[in-house]
Amino acid sequence: MPSPLEGNALFRGIYCWLAANKGNALQCPPDGPAFKDGWLPLGWEWLAYTIAALAIVMLVVNAFMVLATIYTYVERRLLGRFQSRLGPNRAGPFGLLQPIADAIKLLAKEDLVPAGADRWVFNLAPVVMVVPVILVLAVLPFGRHSFVADVNIGILYVVAVTSISTLAMFMAGFSSGNRYAMFGGMRAVAQLISYEIPVVLSIVGVLLLAGSLSLVSIVEAQRIPYILLQPLGFFVFMAGSSAEMNRSPFDLVEAESEIVSGYHTEYSGMKFGVFQLAEFGAVLTTSGIMATLFLKGWEGPVLPSHLWFLIKVFLFAFLFIWVRATLPRLRLDQVMAFAWKFLLPLSLINIFITAIEVLALDTTKLANLWLMAGINMAVAVLGIAAFSRFVRLGGKPRDITIEIPMASEAR
Amino acid sequence: MYGLGILNGFLVTMKNFIKKPVTIQYPEERNPQHPRFRGEEFVWYEDRCTACASCAKYCPLGIIKIVTHPSGGKLPEGDAYAIDVFDIDIGRCMFCGLCVEACPYDALFMGSGFEESKYKRADLVIHADRLRAAEKHPSTWFRPQLEGRGYDPQSDAPVPWKEAGRESWPHHLPQRPGEPGADGADAPSSPAGH
Numbered sequence: 001m002p003s004p005l006e007g008n009a010l011f012r013g014i015y016c017w018l019a020a021n022k023g024n025a026l027q028c029p030p031d032g033p034a035f036k037d038g039w040l041p042l043g044w045e046w047l048a049y050t051i052a053a054l055a056i057v058m059l060v061v062n063a064f065m066v067l068a069t070i071y072t073y074v075e076r077r078l079l080g081r082f083q084s085r086l087g088p089n090r091a092g093p094f095g096l097l098q099p100i101a102d103a104i105k106l107l108a109k110e111d112l113v114p115a116g117a118d119r120w121v122f123n124l125a126p127v128v129m130v131v132p133v134i135l136v137l138a139v140l141p142f143g144r145h146s147f148v149a150d151v152n153i154g155i156l157y158v159v160a161v162t163s164i165s166t167l168a169m170f171m172a173g174f175s176s177g178n179r180y181a182m183f184g185g186m187r188a189v190a191q192l193i194s195y196e197i198p199v200v201l202s203i204v205g206v207l208l209l210a211g212s213l214s215l216v217s218i219v220e221a222q223r224i225p226y227i228l229l230q231p232l233g234f235f236v237f238m239a240g241s242s243a244e245m246n247r248s249p250f251d252l253v254e255a256e257s258e259i260v261s262g263y264h265t266e267y268s269g270m271k272f273g274v275f276q277l278a279e280f281g282a283v284l285t286t287s288g289i290m291a292t293l294f295l296k297g298w299e300g301p302v303l304p305s306h307l308w309f310l311i312k313v314f315l316f317a318f319l320f321i322w323v324r325a326t327l328p329r330l331r332l333d334q335v336m337a338f339a340w341k342f343l344l345p346l347s348l349i350n351i352f353i354t355a356i357e358v359l360a361l362d363t364t365k366l367a368n369l370w371l372m373a374g375i376n377m378a379v380a381v382l383g384i385a386a387f388s389r390f391v392r393l394g395g396k397p398r399d400i401t402i403e404i405p406m407a408s409e410a411r
Numbered sequence: 412m413y414g415l416g417i418l419n420g421f422l423v424t425m426k427n428f429i430k431k432p433v434t435i436q437y438p439e440e441r442n443p444q445h446p447r448f449r450g451e452e453f454v455w456y457e458d459r460c461t462a463c464a465s466c467a468k469y470c471p472l473g474i475i476k477i478v479t480h481p482s483g484g485k486l487p488e489g490d491a492y493a494i495d496v497f498d499i500d501i502g503r504c505m506f507c508g509l510c511v512e513a514c515p516y517d518a519l520f521m522g523s524g525f526e527e528s529k530y531k532r533a534d535l536v537i538h539a540d541r542l543r544a545a546e547k548h549p550s551t552w553f554r555p556q557l558e559g560r561g562y563d564p565q566s567d568a569p570v571p572w573k574e575a576g577r578e579s580w581p582h583h584l585p586q587r588p589g590e591p592g593a594d595g596a597d598a599p600s601s602p603a604g605h
Contacts, residue, residue, distance in 0.1 A: 084434075086434045322424065326421050388414050
């Protein structure tokens with residue numbers, strides 16, 4: 001039974017509890033912790049396999065949903081504190097029941113479909129939006145020996161799957177039959193396709209160092225956190241992925257002051273809730289990927305590995321909330337210039353420097369790694385300084401003189 | 412370098428994050444309020460009122476309604492008329508306080524409360540019964556005698572009618588039998604004119 005699920009401790013536990021027999025003593029050794037005579041007879045291992053896999057999927061997806069709702073509360077509270085106010089604190093102790101109140105409100109709302117909407121696409125868009133976010137969890141290592149699957153092209157899978165959300169946003173915007181939603185969808189396509197490139201290129205540095213695409217191997221390959229070895233890559237990934245999640249300062253896909261609420265203008269009730277869930281969930285999964293790629297994932301001293309992973313995820317989530325509380329929204333041309341003139345050259349420089357270092361230095365020695373960290377820090381500071389000096393994001397305001405003949409004659 | 416401005420902005424939000432929020436949890440906590448605050452509730456002392464209707468005459472909007480009848484009391488003591496109706500329609504009131512300025516006997520004060528939201532406009536009319544029954548926490552606006560004492564309507568005890576005036580007025584004292592002080596025990600020795 002060769003499967004990417006093999007290495008998963010929980011999966012093995014459930015599988016062996018159901019199907020441990022003399023027949024499959026290879027998979028479930030008799031001296032193993034979960035071994036006893038299984039519940040299922042010989043030849044029914046496929047059922048045990050299915051049940052164990054479904055149990056894990058249920059566990060991971062539900063834990064993620066609960067975490068995402070908790071994250072909405074955390075985000076609103078922290079955003080409030082950043083703006084010197086309190087945030088939601090009336091529902092339950094410290095406002096902890098606010099996510100539940102929100103969910104009840106959304107479920108009780110009428111589910112409207114506009115008359116001019118393309119019904120099928122309109123109804124399908126929220127699903128297409130939320131599924132990629134959940135699919136990312138399949139390859140994310142949450143702790144020591146706990147992941148749904150150790151896919152050998154893990155990070156490539158993540159990149160491929162997350163780019164589906166562009167399609168969902170365009171589906172939502174296009175099918176609504178609303179100009180503002182259409183604008184939102186168009187902006188989403190332009191912005192997300194532009195930012196896909198620097199984000200993918202910023203990961204390449206990590207891959208050069210780790211020598212693997214599997215997220216599990218990347219965590220194990222990190223002797224010092226890659227945020228020190230790849231500061232430029234981290235910066236580009238952080239900026240680019242916050243643009244991919246439509247978070248401020250790049251949230252002009254749903255810019256309230258310009259286009260009502262962008263691609264989900266026409267959505268109400270739980271469909272809108274699903275969009276929100278996908279957006280907040282995307283922050284968590286992106287933080288998880290950032291923790292895995294740049295901050296040693298679940299590894300850490302003393303505390304259990306799952307807790308370390310959660311701490312790191314919420315550390316990056318805090319960073320995203322801080323950015324959201326601080327930076328104002330950019331113009332569309334500024335957003336595009338930022339991707340093409342600033343992030344893309346920086347990520348190319350990062351790949352170039354990292355490739356030379358990997359070729360020139362022996363990366364198995366710890367001293368060489370620290371040397372690389374020093375060089376890359378300097379390159380990051382210089383690169384950001386140089387590009388922020390020489391690249392103009394958007395044009396300067398122009399002086400426009402309008403001749404009014406009547407007024408000049410009167411003078 | 413452009414990035415430094417952005418870092419400065421991050422520092423600003425972090426300072427906000429660390430310091431105490433400015434929010435006041437309104438129903439539980441309250442802002443300190445100035446004693447001269449002109450509130451939406453009026454304070455009216457029937458014992459001081461002669462039913463002269465000056466307040467109604469001076470009201471620029473004409474929203475004070477007074478109906479009286481001769482009570483058989485004595486004119487110089489201010490008891491010749493009894494109040495039937497004393498309505499203030501605060502739904503149209505602009506809280507200019509001219510009624511309070513006009514009152515010659517310090518019977519009408521601006522209030523200190525402000526929680527007067529109602530479901531119907533008709534409920535916004537303050538009737539005489541409510542004015543009679545209300546706790547008297549008058550604002551010190553246009554009332555130097557209260558301000559001189561340092562009276563704070565938010566925290567101090569209600570002001571009884573005898574203490575509310577700008578000078579002592581002996582005519583009121585023997586008027587209402589059964590009231591504390593009706594026997595004239597705490598009457599001022601020399602009648603003060605006004």
